[in-house]
Amino acid sequence: MKPRKPGLTFQDALPHWCPSTEFAQITNAGSLSLPFVETYLNRVMLRAKEMLTGEKYSELRGDIDLFVKQESNHYRQHRLFNQKIEEAGYDAVKPIGDRLQADYDEFLKTKSLRFNAAYCEGFESLGIIQAEFFFTQIDDLLAGADPRVVALWKWHLAEEYEHRSVCFDVHKAISRPFSYASRLGGFFLAVRHLSKFGKDVSDALLACDRVRMTEGQRATSISSEKTYRKRFGRFALPRLLNVLSPFYNPIRYRAPRGAAAFLLQYE
Ligand SMILES: [Fe+2]
Ligand SMILES: [Fe+2]
Incomplete structure (x- = not known):
């Protein structure tokens, strides 16, 4: 695990960065969530680090430091890309982000560290699924895409x-003896909460695009969106079910094909 800075810039990148604008906008909704989610993850992990004292946790504290550095690089790079979406004038998106930020402020203020760590682990378990999907399932959708945006996602994922195990290990360390029930609660909350954000934002982005379309183009766009959502759902569902197992441990997951080789260029 090491933090890398790919130094990506997006001067003339477009919100429609690949041939399928529906796939682009659904992915953009994910990018728009990350400055909120990943700053929250870091705040939770740094709180946990203060609790995990002693020699027993020295390795985990080191992992938290690397995790925080990686996530900080992630949300900074996504912020640069997200500016391109803001500049394109999708005004309906901002209040949805403000609500997500308010939820995280509320969680940090009113909920236990265990609750927050469980949410973080729920989010991180989705990250491994996204990584496998991006690296192994969608070469057709990425053909002809803007290489800077593809690099952003591949490096990030x-x-x-x-760092797939860090939140899992932290949650386990601070939540004995009920870590399974707590982990599941965090997982369901993260899935529900972030699916709603993703759907609300992608609906807002696509609605804005569709205003400028003809009737026929709009019907094609709606059908292409449905096809993509079904495709992702079919891929993700069995993997989401795996997370529910009491024996789930992200350390056992195999690296997505090509992921380690992709990172070599940034070392
Ligand atoms: Fe990240
Ligand atoms: Fe992460």
Whole structure:
């Protein structure tokens, strides 16, 4: 696990960065969530680090430091890309982000560290699924895409795979003896909460695009969105079910094909 800075810039990148604008906008909704989610993860992990004192946790504290560095690089790079979406004038998106930030402020203020760590682990378990999907399932969707945006996601998701165990280990360390029930609660909450954000934002982005379309183009766009959502759902569902197992441990997951090789260029 090591933090890398790919130094990506997006001067003339477009919100429609690949041939399928529906796939682009659904992915963009994910990018728009990350400055909120990943700053929250870091705040939770740094709180946990203060609790995990003593020699027993010295390795885990080191892992938290690397995790925080990786996530900080992630949300900074995504912020640069997200500016391109803001500049394109999707005004309906901002209040949805403000609500997500308010939820995280509320969680940090009113909920236990265990609750927050369980949410973080729920989010991180989705990251490994996204990583496998991006690296192994969607070469057709990425053909002809803007290489800077593809690099943004591949670098990010390959590092998500690298630090996949940190939140799991932290949650386990601070939540004995009920870590399974707590982990599941965090997982269901993260799935529900972030799916709603993703759907609300992608609906807002696509609604804005569709205003400028003809009737026929709009019907094609709606059908292409449905096809993509079904495709992702079919891939993700069995993997989401794996997370529910009491024996789930992200350390056992195999690296997505090509992920480690992709990162070599940034070392
Ligand atoms: Fe990240
Ligand atoms: Fe992460």
